[in-house]
Amino acid sequence: MSEWVHPGLLFILGAPLIPLLSWRARQVLMILIPTFAIISVVDMTPGTFGVFEFAGIAIVAGQVDKLSLVFAHVLTIMSLIGMIYALHVERPSEHVAAFLYVGSALGVVFAGDWFTLLVFWEIMAFSSAYLVFASNNGPATRAGFRYLMVHITGGVLLLSGIVIHGLETGSMLFGPIAEDGSLAYVLILISFILNAAVPPLNAWLTDAYPEATVTGAVFMSAFTTKTAVYVLLRAFPGTEILIWLGTAMAIYGVIYAVLENDCRRLLAYHIVSQVGYMVAGVGIGTEMAVNGSASHAFAHIIYKGLLFMGAGAVIHMTGKRLLTDMGGLYRTMPWTVVLYMVGAFAISAFPFFSGFVSKSMVVAAAGEDHLAVVALLLTLASSGTFLHTGLKLPYYMFFGHDSGLKAKEPPANMLTAMGIAAVLCIAIGVFPGMLYSLLPYPVHFEPYTAAHVTGSLGILMFTALGFVLLLRHLDPERTISLDTDWFYRKGARLFMWFAEKPAALWEGAVSRLADTVVLPFLHGSARLGLKVDMNVVDACVNGVARTALAWGASLRRLQTGVVTHYAMAMVGGILIGITTYFVISGG
Amino acid sequence: MIAKIVNFFGDTAYRKRRWILFIVVLVLVFVTDFLAPREHVEFFWDAIPGWAALFGFISCVLIIVASKFLGHQGGLMKDEDYYE
Numbered sequence: 001m002s003e004w005v006h007p008g009l010l011f012i013l014g015a016p017l018i019p020l021l022s023w024r025a026r027q028v029l030m031i032l033i034p035t036f037a038i039i040s041v042v043d044m045t046p047g048t049f050g051v052f053e054f055a056g057i058a059i060v061a062g063q064v065d066k067l068s069l070v071f072a073h074v075l076t077i078m079s080l081i082g083m084i085y086a087l088h089v090e091r092p093s094e095h096v097a098a099f100l101y102v103g104s105a106l107g108v109v110f111a112g113d114w115f116t117l118l119v120f121w122e123i124m125a126f127s128s129a130y131l132v133f134a135s136n137n138g139p140a141t142r143a144g145f146r147y148l149m150v151h152i153t154g155g156v157l158l159l160s161g162i163v164i165h166g167l168e169t170g171s172m173l174f175g176p177i178a179e180d181g182s183l184a185y186v187l188i189l190i191s192f193i194l195n196a197a198v199p200p201l202n203a204w205l206t207d208a209y210p211e212a213t214v215t216g217a218v219f220m221s222a223f224t225t226k227t228a229v230y231v232l233l234r235a236f237p238g239t240e241i242l243i244w245l246g247t248a249m250a251i252y253g254v255i256y257a258v259l260e261n262d263c264r265r266l267l268a269y270h271i272v273s274q275v276g277y278m279v280a281g282v283g284i285g286t287e288m289a290v291n292g293s294a295s296h297a298f299a300h301i302i303y304k305g306l307l308f309m310g311a312g313a314v315i316h317m318t319g320k321r322l323l324t325d326m327g328g329l330y331r332t333m334p335w336t337v338v339l340y341m342v343g344a345f346a347i348s349a350f351p352f353f354s355g356f357v358s359k360s361m362v363v364a365a366a367g368e369d370h371l372a373v374v375a376l377l378l379t380l381a382s383s384g385t386f387l388h389t390g391l392k393l394p395y396y397m398f399f400g401h402d403s404g405l406k407a408k409e410p411p412a413n414m415l416t417a418m419g420i421a422a423v424l425c426i427a428i429g430v431f432p433g434m435l436y437s438l439l440p441y442p443v444h445f446e447p448y449t450a451a452h453v454t455g456s457l458g459i460l461m462f463t464a465l466g467f468v469l470l471l472r473h474l475d476p477e478r479t480i481s482l483d484t485d486w487f488y489r490k491g492a493r494l495f496m497w498f499a500e501k502p503a504a505l506w507e508g509a510v511s512r513l514a515d516t517v518v519l520p521f522l523h524g525s526a527r528l529g530l531k532v533d534m535n536v537v538d539a540c541v542n543g544v545a546r547t548a549l550a551w552g553a554s555l556r557r558l559q560t561g562v563v564t565h566y567a568m569a570m571v572g573g574i575l576i577g578i579t580t581y582f583v584i585s586g587g
Numbered sequence: 588m589i590a591k592i593v594n595f596f597g598d599t600a601y602r603k604r605r606w607i608l609f610i611v612v613l614v615l616v617f618v619t620d621f622l623a624p625r626e627h628v629e630f631f632w633d634a635i636p637g638w639a640a641l642f643g644f645i646s647c648v649l650i651i652v653a654s655k656f657l658g659h660q661g662g663l664m665k666d667e668d669y670y671e
Contacts, residue, residue: 258654259664334593367629375630376642383646399597450623451633457616458639459646465613466647473651479664489670 004049004062006110007037007076008120011103018099019092027087030095034080037106041072048112057172060112066440067294071109071230073438074298075102077424078222078305085309085417086215094134098219100127105223109230113172114162117231121158121195125151128224131216132208140211146485147208150201154194161187177235189236195228196279198245199252202272203485206256209271210264210321214312217264221308222301225271229278229297238285243366246280247377249273254384256483261322261476263311263397267304270389273381274300274347280378281362284369287441292361295435299354299428303346306421307389310340313414314397317407323393323476328402335409337398342422344394346429348386351456354428357435357447360456364445383463390460391467392474499577616640 014033018026046069050061079102086095100123107120125148132144165184166172177185190201197205205225209217236242253273260266274296281293313336314329315321330337342353349355359382366374409415428435436443467474530549595601621636628634632642658664 254650255654255657256663258651259658328597330593330597334590337593338589364629370629372630379642380646380650383643384650387647387650451620451625454616454620454623455633455639458620458637459643461613461616462640462643463647464609466644466651468609470648470651473655477664478667479658480667480669481658482663482665482669 004044004047004064005036005040006050006062006106007040007072008103008106008110010037010040011079011099011106015096015099015103018095023090026092026095030083030087031080033099034076034083034102037076038073038080041069041076044069044072050110051112054115057115058113059116060173061107061116062110063112063174064110066438067230067233067290068109070294070298070438070440071226072106074301075105075109075223075226078301079219081302081305081417081421082215082218082222084420085218085312085414087413088411089213089215091134094131094213094216097127097130097134098216101131101219101223105227108227111174114166114174115172117174118155118158118162122155124224124227125155128216128220129208131220132212134213134216135211143208143211146488147204149488150194150204154191157187157194158191161185161191174234176237179236179239189239192228192232192235193242193245193279196225196232196275197228197272198249198275198279199272200484202249202252203483205271206265206268206483207485209268210262214316217312218305218308221267221271221304225275226278226297226301229275229282229293232279232282233290233293237282237290239283242283243280243371243374244283246276246278246283247374249276249279250378250381251384252276254381254388256481257384257388257392258474259477259479259481261324261478261480263314263321263323263326263393264308266323266388266393267307267311270307270347270385271304273385274304276381277359277362277378280374281365284362284365284371286365286369288361288368288445289365291436291439291441291443291445292358292363292365294439295358296355296362298435298438299346299358299425302421302424302428303343303354306343306418306425307340307347309414309418309421310336310343311393311397313410313418314407316414317410318405320403320405322478323396324478326397326403326405327400328398329405329407330398332407333398333409335415336418337394339415339418339422340394340398341390342425344386344390346425348390348460349382349456350429350460351448351453352426352429354425354435356429356456357432358428360447360452361445379459383459386460386463387467391464392476395471396476495577503577 010033014029017029021029044064046065048060048063050059052059052061082098082102083095086098089095104120104123104127108117108124111117111120129144129148129151132140132147135141161184162172164182165177165188168182168184177188179185194201194204209220212220232242250273253269253271253276257266257269257273260269278293278296278300281289281296283289314326314333317333318326318329320326346353346355349359363375363378363382366378432447436445596605617637617640620639623636625634632638
């Protein structure tokens with residue numbers, strides 16, 4: 001192909017058109033642009049494109065190889081599915097944000113230099129935050145500000161890391177970073193694992209995603225964490241700490257999912273858990289592990305999108321989001337049940353569903369590397385995945401006790417999008433060769449051995465037995481769970497308390513001191529100065545008087561100046577404090 | 588067709604048949620694991636037939652018990668208006 005078209009640019013250039021178009025034309029655009037993007041990715045051949053110089057930095061907008069292509073394939077496919085799911089949304093601003101979000105995620109995937117990466121990284125943060133704000137209610141706005149605050153911090157860390165890295169190595173080309181423990185290495189790694197939602201930097205995800213709009217959350221579930229997996233695969237393959245962080249993550253998400261009552265927050269904790277497999281794969285870093293991470297990201301984007309679409313469909317039709325408020329919907333929403341369950345079987349890695357052919361590759365890579373504990377813990381986490389996503393959530397959402405909700409099936413466009421995702425989940429599971437041919441390295445892995453199939457079914461079905469026996473203990477409770485967002489949510493209160501109490505007291509004490517002691521003293525000494533001046537003027541030389549006068553005057557200026565400036569600084573400080581609080585907690 | 592299948596899993600009228608189906612599946616899964624050939628195993632437990640079933644069941648119970656313990660005794664679960 002002679003002309004290289006950046007698929008991300010299609011979305012970014014398409015975004016400003018959306019508000020200008022009529023509703024119908026907008027819907028056409030929302031289908032056309034992702035379709036063109038898919039075609040441009042399918043047509044793409046490896047190489048380096050879009051090279052130019054900007055402000056002395058060599059920009060490489062299009063670094064195309066097998067790794068970027070596998071991610072680009074799934075991101076563009078998911079963008080089409082997500083757009084179909086969102087076709088009924090009339091407000092153009094949400095679509096603009098989604099377009100920018102998808103476009104910038106693709107920008108990150110093709111970025112060949114750190115500068116390009118950073119720019120798209122930031123656009124991703126802001127455009128995705130809008131999908132949270134668009135819910136347009138108090139909790140969402142507050143969660144959106146917290147989401148922004150965390151990602152802006154991550155962006156600053158990334159920027160600092162990039163600057164130091166650029167100065168140290170003299171190169172801005174995006175690639176593996178030498179594992180030297182330097183400041184640049186640490187800063188970039190932290191900013192990447194923040195976006196991958198590695199605990200303790202995970203709370204932004206589970207805090208914000210359930211607050212996003214029904215259609216916005218579908219995009220969010222797919223793009224941010226998976227582009228983070230992509231950049232980790234590029235820059236940090238074989239970093240040992242990631243094996244353990246990833247494994248811990250897989251368990252962490254599962255534990256919180258037991259406690260969760262909000263359906264989309266439960267699913268969000270399972271993003272954390274599933275991305276754990278990918279992060280562990282990056283850490284193992286062998287060809288099979290990299291293949292495993294990439295293929296699991298591919299499968300995950302589709303089935304997680306499907307699960308979020310299923311839960312979103314229920315929220316859209318019932319207006320409820322807590323499992324304790326749902327139940328008995330299977331009678332009126334059978335198609336939603338079936339399509340959701342396809343996603344649930346896929347994430348649980350049932351044979352002939354997509355997760356089976358991708359997740360097992362990561363576990364097998366851990367086995368090949370003789371990481372027994374990792375392999376066991378990842379298997380344990382997959383039991384938990386089926387327990388929550390495949391059993392607990394559908395049981396309490398669709399079956400269980402009848403809540404009396406009589407919701408209809410969602411609109412046709414939502415069902416269509418879910419149908420496409422479901423077909424892909426099964427197609428990947430039945431014909432894994434399609435996915436394997438896209439992977440960065442040749443695949444020497446056969447998922448369909450008899451022992452693997454019976455073993456997987458054994459784990460899953462006996463998990464189901466445990467579920468049935470312990471069902472009573474799994475009833476969702478009307479609680480929320482403390483996660484690491486506690487530190488900044490309660491931290492904001494501490495800051496406010498400090499601004500209101502000790503700082504205000506101190507300010508009061510200082511101004512009282514100024515009013516009662518300092519000011520009278522200064523006035524008095526000024527008067528004294530004046531008096532001395534007046535009394536001595538007859539006896540002394542004029543110069544002395546003038547000096548005294550000047551001294552008195554400057555004293556006066558000093559005292560008033562100090563007090564007012566101090567008060568102004570205090571008021572300014574309080575104002576900044578209050579603004580920060582409102583920004584953090586969203587008023 | 589779809590509605591019928593979904594109804595089978597939801598309607599209490601099929602409760603008994605669901606149990607029978609479930610037990611049949613459990614037995615089948617357990618038994619076939621003994622028949623599967625294992626020419627290449629990474630860890631010793633992979634060679635034990637029925638291991639996966641046992642591990643799956645234990646994992647499930649462990650996850651529920653440990654999480655609920657952390658939630659209730661460990662203080663992770665709070666009232667819904669905790670942050671208000």
